[in-house]
Amino acid sequence: MTGSAQDARRALGATLRGLRRDAGLSGRQLAILAGWHESVVSKIETGDRSPTEAHLRAYCVHTGNQAQLPDLIATLRNVQAAYLEWRRVLGTGTKRRQHQVAKLAEESQLMRIFQPTIIPGILQTAEYAAEVLRRYIDFYRVPDDLDEGVAKRIERQQLLYRGTRRFHILVTEQALHTGVGGDAVMTGQLDRLLAVIGLPRVLLGVVPAKAELPMQVTNFVMFDQRMVLVEAVTAELSVTQPREVALYSRLFAELSGLAVTGDAARALIVKALEARENRDPRDLSGREGDHEQHQGQDRR
Numbered sequence: 001m002t003g004s005a006q007d008a009r010r011a012l013g014a015t016l017r018g019l020r021r022d023a024g025l026s027g028r029q030l031a032i033l034a035g036w037h038e039s040v041v042s043k044i045e046t047g048d049r050s051p052t053e054a055h056l057r058a059y060c061v062h063t064g065n066q067a068q069l070p071d072l073i074a075t076l077r078n079v080q081a082a083y084l085e086w087r088r089v090l091g092t093g094t095k096r097r098q099h100q101v102a103k104l105a106e107e108s109q110l111m112r113i114f115q116p117t118i119i120p121g122i123l124q125t126a127e128y129a130a131e132v133l134r135r136y137i138d139f140y141r142v143p144d145d146l147d148e149g150v151a152k153r154i155e156r157q158q159l160l161y162r163g164t165r166r167f168h169i170l171v172t173e174q175a176l177h178t179g180v181g182g183d184a185v186m187t188g189q190l191d192r193l194l195a196v197i198g199l200p201r202v203l204l205g206v207v208p209a210k211a212e213l214p215m216q217v218t219n220f221v222m223f224d225q226r227m228v229l230v231e232a233v234t235a236e237l238s239v240t241q242p243r244e245v246a247l248y249s250r251l252f253a254e255l256s257g258l259a260v261t262g263d264a265a266r267a268l269i270v271k272a273l274e275a276r277e278n279r280d281p282r283d284l285s286g287r288e289g290d291h292e293q294h295q296g297q298d299r300r
Contacts (some may be wrong), residue, residue: 011047013291015075016072017045017067017137019059020063022160023065025062025063027041027045029046030058034244051076056072093138105156105223106163108223109165109224110161110165110224111221112168112170112222112249113170116172118138120169122157122160124153125188125192127184128144128186129149129153129282130181131185132180133278152161160196160201164201165201166201167197167255169205170204176268190272190273190276191273194270197262204265206259207218207255208259214254220248222249222252225249228240228244228245228248237238
């Protein structure tokens with residue numbers, strides 16, 4: 001666990017430590033009363049282990065703070081929501097996840113998206129989306145609802161055409177070349193990007209391959225100034241603390257300053273298209289390479 005979720009867990013542990021000390025109990029005494037191994041108290045209070053609701057009840061009972069239990073449980077649930085393992089997020093398949101993100105988008109006036117390795121879900125063709133979601137179904141071994149997941153992802157793209165919300169989307173030049181599904185799929189996807197450049201509510205920027213990035217960055221999505229979703233291999237992190245959201249906002253602004261838009265972005269997309277169209281048909285490396293797993297693919 002990283003970032004605000006880890007900080008929140010440590011803060012919860014510090015609160016529990018305060019309750020124990022105010023009650024005049026040592027860690028060993030509390031462990032005996034609760035029937036735990038002594039190390040459990042230490043790990044919970046330092047944030048090395050996440051408490052359960054049963055742990056919180058024991059703390060409150062044995063320190064005489066039952067009135068604080070509802071607030072402590074609410075805090076714990078917020079910590080758990082901030083860091084969700086993909087096996088839980090995708091536990092029922094991909095369709096539900098698409099619906100959750102669509103709801104967040106509908107409630108936002110400005111979405112800022114950065115994707116360094118592939119094309120973001122909001123701009124994917126059905127064929128491209130099917131290749132991406134299939135990899136996640138296979139990799140995370142979640143229920144196979146590929147058709148439903150793709151349909152929901154494509155349905156979400158209607159947000160690009162209605163309402164007053166705006167989309168500022170940044171991809172790297174690498175994302176234009178990362179193989180997903182072979183040349184036919186990639187050609188269709190790149191054609192789609194050329195069409196997107198003309199949409200009135202969408203600003204599409206491409207960060208050139210030669211640009212010097214401010215740091216190593218994974219993909220993230222910002223919903224106004226209230227939340228950032230960040231993807232890791234094992235889990236998704238929800239960032240909501242204002243100071244952290246502000247940092248992501250600053251990072252996005254720096255990346256945007258490196259990106260090209262309009263005709264310059266169109267030229268990079270056309271270059272990627274021509275590279276696909278001009279390849280020697282005897283070169284099978286493209287299709288084989290398209291089956292590799294790529295870090296930072298968009299589950300959204």
